[in-house]
Amino acid sequence: MSPITLILIALGLGLLGWLAGRAKAWSFQSSDPALRPASRPIYHAWYVALWVVLPVLAFVAAWSVIAPNLVLQSVLATPEAQGLTGLGFERDAFLGEARAVALGQAPGVFNDEAEPLIAPFREAFGRYNTIGIIVTVLIAIAGGALAFLRLAPQFGARTRVESTVLMILLLASLVAILTTMGIFASLVFETVRFFGMVSPIDFLFGTKWGPDTMGSPDAVDPSRYGAVPLFWGTIFIGAIIAMVVAIPLGLMSAIYLTQYADPRVRAWIKPLLELLAGVPTVVYGYFAALTLAPMIRNAAVALGATNASTESALAAGIVMGVMIIPFVSSMADDSMAAVPGAMRDGSLAMGATKSETIRRVLFPAALPGIVAGVMLAVSRAIGETMIVVMAASQAANLTANPLEPISTVTVQIVNLLTGEQSTDHPATLSAYALGFVLFMVTLALNFIALRVVKRFREAYE
Amino acid sequence: MTVIHPNMADEGAKIRARDVCVFYGEKKAIDNVSLDISPDYVTAFIGPSGCGKSTFLRCFNRMNDTIGAAKVTGLIELDGEDIHGSRMDVVQLRARVGMVFQKPNPFPKSIYENIAYGPKIHGLAEKKADLDVIVERSLTRAGLWDEVKDRLDDSGTALSGGQQQRLCIARAIAVDPEVILMDEPASALDPIATAKIEELIDELSGRYAIVIVTHSMQQAARVSQRTAFFHLGKMVEYGPTSEIFTNPIEERTKDYITGRYG
Numbered sequence A: 001m002s003p004i005t006l007i008l009i010a011l012g013l014g015l016l017g018w019l020a021g022r023a024k025a026w027s028f029q030s031s032d033p034a035l036r037p038a039s040r041p042i043y044h045a046w047y048v049a050l051w052v053v054l055p056v057l058a059f060v061a062a063w064s065v066i067a068p069n070l071v072l073q074s075v076l077a078t079p080e081a082q083g084l085t086g087l088g089f090e091r092d093a094f095l096g097e098a099r100a101v102a103l104g105q106a107p108g109v110f111n112d113e114a115e116p117l118i119a120p121f122r123e124a125f126g127r128y129n130t131i132g133i134i135v136t137v138l139i140a141i142a143g144g145a146l147a148f149l150r151l152a153p154q155f156g157a158r159t160r161v162e163s164t165v166l167m168i169l170l171l172a173s174l175v176a177i178l179t180t181m182g183i184f185a186s187l188v189f190e191t192v193r194f195f196g197m198v199s200p201i202d203f204l205f206g207t208k209w210g211p212d213t214m215g216s217p218d219a220v221d222p223s224r225y226g227a228v229p230l231f232w233g234t235i236f237i238g239a240i241i242a243m244v245v246a247i248p249l250g251l252m253s254a255i256y257l258t259q260y261a262d263p264r265v266r267a268w269i270k271p272l273l274e275l276l277a278g279v280p281t282v283v284y285g286y287f288a289a290l291t292l293a294p295m296i297r298n299a300a301v302a303l304g305a306t307n308a309s310t311e312s313a314l315a316a317g318i319v320m321g322v323m324i325i326p327f328v329s330s331m332a333d334d335s336m337a338a339v340p341g342a343m344r345d346g347s348l349a350m351g352a353t354k355s356e357t358i359r360r361v362l363f364p365a366a367l368p369g370i371v372a373g374v375m376l377a378v379s380r381a382i383g384e385t386m387i388v389v390m391a392a393s394q395a396a397n398l399t400a401n402p403l404e405p406i407s408t409v410t411v412q413i414v415n416l417l418t419g420e421q422s423t424d425h426p427a428t429l430s431a432y433a434l435g436f437v438l439f440m441v442t443l444a445l446n447f448i449a450l451r452v453v454k455r456f457r458e459a460y461e
Numbered sequence B: 001m002t003v004i005h006p007n008m009a010d011e012g013a014k015i016r017a018r019d020v021c022v023f024y025g026e027k028k029a030i031d032n033v034s035l036d037i038s039p040d041y042v043t044a045f046i047g048p049s050g051c052g053k054s055t056f057l058r059c060f061n062r063m064n065d066t067i068g069a070a071k072v073t074g075l076i077e078l079d080g081e082d083i084h085g086s087r088m089d090v091v092q093l094r095a096r097v098g099m100v101f102q103k104p105n106p107f108p109k110s111i112y113e114n115i116a117y118g119p120k121i122h123g124l125a126e127k128k129a130d131l132d133v134i135v136e137r138s139l140t141r142a143g144l145w146d147e148v149k150d151r152l153d154d155s156g157t158a159l160s161g162g163q164q165q166r167l168c169i170a171r172a173i174a175v176d177p178e179v180i181l182m183d184e185p186a187s188a189l190d191p192i193a194t195a196k197i198e199e200l201i202d203e204l205s206g207r208y209a210i211v212i213v214t215h216s217m218q219q220a221a222r223v224s225q226r227t228a229f230f231h232l233g234k235m236v237e238y239g240p241t242s243e244i245f246t247n248p249i250e251e252r253t254k255d256y257i258t259g260r261y262g
Helices: A003-031 A041-076 A088-102 A112-150 A157-197 A200-205 A228-260 A263-278 A281-302 A313-338 A341-349 A354-383 A386-391 A409-418 A426-460 B053-057 B090-096 B111-121 B128-141 B161-173 B191-204 B217-223 B241-246 B251-257
Strands: B015-024 B027-037 B042-046 B070-078 B097-100 B179-183 B209-213 B226-231 B234-240
Touching: A003 A041, A003 A112, A041 A088, A041 A112, A041 A157, A088 A112, A157 A200, A157 A426, A200 A426, A228 A263, A228 A313, A228 A354, A228 A409, A228 A426, A263 A313, A281 A313, A281 A386, A313 A354, A313 A386, A341 A354, A341 B161, A354 A426, A354 B111, A386 A409, A409 A426, B015 B053, B027 B053, B027 B070, B027 B226, B027 B234, B042 B053, B042 B217, B053 B179, B053 B209, B053 B226, B090 B097, B097 B161, B111 B128, B111 B161, B128 B161, B161 B179, B161 B191, B191 B209, B191 B217, B209 B217, B217 B241, B226 B241, B226 B251, B234 B241, B234 B251, B241 B251
Parallel strands: B042 B209, B042 B226, B097 B179, B179 B209
Antiparallel strands: B015 B027, B015 B070, B226 B234
16 A cells, blocks of 8 residues: 555545535525625635645655564564574565565565565554554544534634645645755765775875775875866866857847847757757767867867877767857846946947947946856856767866866766765765865856856945 | 917027927827027926926937937928037037026036036146136036135035036026026925025026026916926917916917916
């Protein structure tokens, strides 16, 4: 018996409560036409229904955690389980098999030792299912009856229903915040474990990256966990090459679209530009890896370069820059649109041309917003994974030559976590440390950028 | 029908407007207005909101060009030259006909850079020293020099509203225009700042032809020597300010200045 069944029972009873509440509220009105009830019948109906369903949901949430343990305890208490041999995971395997057969999820057991446990499991599941259903129905009836008895012509059902809805909305918004905090907490936890094996100094300032994924977890060589080449690679691809592409193109397209383009042209180009932001990054990735990277290598070789690689930083950086153009462009667009028209008129009335007005007045006035947009774009670029996984290298070189292979933080995280290491191997844990650094950097960039944008908005409103 | 007082006929004209109409799309905002702006006097445009006086003012430096839907017909001459003619560059026109707006709109730059903006784009100063002279002279004429001379590097937007508006007037003066258009220059200011602006207009008149749009009839009476009354896109009456206010010919003018409507 799954929690779904219990919830369906609760919803069915909730519907009954809803109808009963409404019927009772109607009876107030029909008994005395002069009476003005405090709430409309529909709110009485919802009030009863909520009192039926919400307590049951709370019970189901708790029961779905408790019940399997109760089942297990009662099975272990049976004589059949007393004779169970084996230790640790072996024992867990027997119990798991027996449970699966009892629930009908598996056709039969693999280990004979599990066979005698099936019957106790069946028996325990049956018992606790019955208990679950009975408790569910009792809670639903108790809640519904309590609510139903409180209904009266002057009962403020509407305010109570509304405040309940408000609580539900609040809980929904807390989910995102709590998830972020949970992710952060798990990152911190694993990072601290990693820093117990490799000192943060070696990690943050070491210049050699080459985690020993096969080595023994007990003999860690901290000199192989120097993340500087990765930080450099990330900055070089995401914050330098990509921005050299994205900033000029993004700004120029924003200036053209906001200041010069005919409204009909703008109506076509702007959605097309924003379509760029909707291209899946994996598509950019194979464009970078299969089309652009060989072109760059061939061009470099033709120009005489001897060490040009097909996994060059340049290919990944350029494609990432193209991906970022819509972000830079739309932020610059918004910032320039936010500069008051009076400023533009003032400049034009001085005899400035349109281009002088843009360069000397609009652009400087919009600069804080544009800078913030670029920072958001950088934070996206350095967290971007798919393009670099496909186009950049696995080899963490510390080089400023854009034609050489170079690796990034995100590429290494993917490598380290898609391998087959145990979860407490230092190489695996180092991925969390990398993720933690990346998280902190993008968080700081977003935080600063959003503050700049806020101050900028206030300056003109 | 427009009434133009007879004793203004032989004054010279800095700006001559003939049969000017302005359309916003289908709507006619200005309907066949003809008048001469004297080089020696302050001319005030008065009238109720929406009568088209600001729209008409913006014809003189072709600021209506910046509004896509606006279309201007008729003849406007500056010193006998058609401002819509092929030989008239709008950049040059706006250097000769400066403008001050309703809301102070200093650029988000330093006080110095606000004034230096016009001279720089028009190439009026070769050296920094020349620019310094222009900045000081413009701020002095606008009556702002003593208040800001020690903080020329502060942002223009950090000044008070009245100071900002005088900064904008100084900015307009800096390119040495022949005409200054003022579109309700004091309507966003308090009475003391307003008095300073009016004083300034008085001092500037004679050196520049000044055209001011105002809501306030008292202000028109105080600062101007010529007044034009606009109503529903038409110019109703144009004459010496003293006559318009004491002895208007048209019934509608009389009603407006005595406060019966508007």
